[in-house]
Amino acid sequence: MTIGRASRIHFGGLSGGRPYVSEYWIISAATAEIAGQIKSIWPQARRGSRGGPFDIDTRTDRLACRLTGPGAVSVEMKLWKNARVAHHCDGRDFLSPVRLAGRLCGCPPGIDERKTLARMGSGPQPVILLKLSLHDAPDAGAFEFASNSWDFLGCVSVLPESASTLELRLTPTTVEGRSGFTYIRPSIFPYR
Structure with a gap:
């Protein structure tokens, strides 16, 4: 297995200072070797035209992945005010600052209520990070996928704990x- 910084799975970013979104998964490989492995799995894949030197446009909207193990799914909630974290929790307990860690945070239990508070600027938003390996290329190493999507939070929160291949x-x-x-x-x- 490749050791080093993780590669990323995403579907958009910045190019020339402008945001873009793709309808296909993009893999930003950490190395040329990993990029070569990715291209050998998906013959239709091509080098991304907007990102870094090892960006691969997979030309697919579905990726089979495996969680890398315990702690592979991280779900946190953060509210930013004046470029600082004003509230940091897991939806039930504070995660920081240290003096509050482990205490009840006061967030409502339902996603809809949390979303409403976040839209009003008084509640935190999801910060979801998955650590994955590709089902078809387990030797390509670790990949990360990050999302702040409320819809994605809903998907993650109902995944069966036994689901390792996703x-x-x-x-x-x-x-x-x-x-x-x-x-x-x-x-x-x-x-x-």
């Missing part, structure tokens, strides 16, 4: 209305 999916979702637009929604399910 499928990351990207789904285009259209919002109707006067300024209708399409956004890409990440989700995760047990792999079948």
Whole structure:
């Protein structure tokens, strides 16, 4: 297994200072060797045109992955005020600062209530980090996927604890209305 900094799985970023979103998974490999392994798995994959030197556009909206072990799923909630963390919890207990760690944080139990408070600027938002390996390339090492999506939080919170092999999916979702637009929604399910 490759040792060193983790590679990333994502579907957008910044290019020339401008944000972009892809309908396909992008893998930012930590090394040229890992990038070569990725390209050999997905022959349709091509070098990403917007990111770093080892970005691979997989040309697929589904990735089979495995959790790397205990602690591979991290779900935290953070509220930022004036460029500082004003509230940091796991949805039930404070995680920081040290003087509050382990005490009840006061967040409501339901995702909908939390989301409402976050939209009003008085509640924290999800910070989700998954540590994964690719099902088809276990020797490619560790990969990280990060999301702040409330929908993704809903998917992660209902995953069975026994699910070690998962499928990351990207789904285009259209919002109707006067300024209708399409956004890409990440989700995760047990792999079948």
